[in-house]
Amino acid sequence: MCSVPPNSVVDTPFLEFPITTCPTHERFVTRRPGNLQAILSRPSMDAISSPSSPELSNSSPPPPTAAAASLASQRQYESDRKRRYRAEQRIHRRALKAEVDVLEHQLKWLQERQAWRMQATRLFRGMCTSMDLNRDLRGQICRHRDLVRVLSRWVQASIHPRPLAMRRCTPWLDSTLLADPVARQYGLRWLTDRVYHSAMVAHGALSSSNVDDIATVEIHTDGTDDLGAIESHFQSTVLANNGAIADCMWSLFTERRRSTVHTIEILVNDGHLLYLRVYDSLHDTMSCILLRRYDLPTRVVFARLFLRTDECFPLQPNEVRPHAFGWTIMERITDDVTLYSSRLMQFAPVTTDGELSVERIAAVFGVAEPTRLARPTILAQIQTNALRNLVNQRRQTDLLLHERLHERRLVRADDETPLGDRSKAS
Known part of the structure; x- marks a missing residue:
């Protein structure tokens, strides 16, 4: 085997070994397989990198560049700046905490000082x-x-009791409706309640199985041929529901009908209580009428009162004010059959000079030359004319009632008719 001389570079096509790096700078050294003794006999890296070697004396690492030096300087500056900022924040935090302690102590002292004032x-x-x-x-x-x-x-x-020969059993009829607003509300309901209870007592005493049509007028005297009161009673059977009849009758009272004889002024209307003033130009009378509705399971009751005295509307000279009370009961017989019963007790109208005389009352009822007639004859003619007026008035009222009931039936039938049937009928 041939040995490779140290410090010699042989360019052979053999496979190269991994690269080793010089401790001071990067250098590539090529190794190839050979004699282990030749490899071990090569000089160490320290010897190769020593300055005594003429071949490696000029291979020292290059000095750092200006960009690297500037980056290092900037990093050092940022680090110092953040260190100083954190130190300043810690000092500021300690100062704020000390200030908070001082302010809390001062607030506590002020609160203790002002406690008595707050209390x-x-x-x-x-x-x-x-x-x-x-x-x-x-x-x-x-x-x-x-x-x-x-x-x-x-x-x-x-x-x-009234200072008259005839003492009526209903002294509350002479009550005065007060002007005080609160007392007035109590008075309106108290008076109608009296009429309602009187109606229930009379209806219970007079109720029977008689459902025939009735129209009667009775003259009440005090035993001296003086007119005490005129009592009228009307009864008929209506082929309609009692609730529908009550609604129609109530609408007749509450609506402002155009009439050449009557002028109506509604003062109170809260749904079940009605108070109005009616001027009758035919008889030259001004009536204060109080009407209230009571809905019961088997009947509907209208309590009606013609007030004699009202502090809000005192009697004026030459004014004639009727005085009466009555009720209307619509008793349910079946769903479509109702017994209609009405009673009215009329007393002598009043003026600023007192109650009207029998002769003037007779003139109101159309009695001719009452001053020339005997008292019994006057009373008999008053009764006859009052009965005729009652029948005529009930005929007009029944006509209006049936018109309203017919309109309700038409409206109900129209509401119950399907839309398709309506288009065919049209």
Whole structure:
């Protein structure tokens, strides 16, 4: 085997071994298989890289470039800057914490110093609230005391018997409707309740199996041939539901019908309570009519009252005000059959000079020359004319009622008709 001289480079096509690197700079050294002794006899890397070797004296690493030096300097500057920033933030945090401690201590001292003022303010506000509530309660007590006093006087005046020979069993009819708004609301309902209970008592006492048509007028006297009251009673059977009849009758009362005789002014209308003033130009009378509706399981009741005195509308000179009370009961017999019953008790109309005389009442009912007739004759003619007026009035009312019922049936039939059938009918 031939040995390879040291420090010689032989260019042979043999396979090269891996590359080794010089400790100081990168250098490629080519190794090829050969004698182990030749390999071991080669000089070490330190000898090769020593400056004494003339071949390697000029192969030292190049100095660093300017770009690398600038990058290192910038990195060092950023590191120092962030270190100083963190140190400044730590100092600032300690200063803020110390300032917070000082402010909290100062706030606590101020709160302790102002505690009495806050307590006094809170107590003062509570005292003001209590005084306002106390004042409101005292005012409410005064209003209730005045209301009770007014209602007490009103009830005492209502139950006091009339200074007449004929003492009616219903002294509340002479009650005055007060002008006080609260007492007025109580009065409206109290008066209609009295009429309603009277209707229930009378209906229970007079109820029977008689369903015949009735139209009667009765004259009540006090035993001295003076006119005490005129009582009218009407009864008929209507082939309709009692609720539908009640709705139609209520609409007749509540709507403003155009009439050349009557002028209507509705004062209260809350659905079941109606208070209105009606001027009758034919008889020159001004009526204050109070009407209330009561819906019961088997009947509907209308309580009606012609007020005699109203503080909001006092009697004027030459004014004639009718005075009466009555009720209308629509009793259910079947779903489509109703017994219609109505009663009205009319007393002598009143004026600023008192009640009308029998002669003037006779003139209102169309009695000719009542001053020349005897009292029994006058009363008999009043009864006859009142019955005729009742029949005529009921005929007109029944006509209007049947028209309303017919309109309701048409509307209901139109609502129940399918759309296809409507188009065919049209």
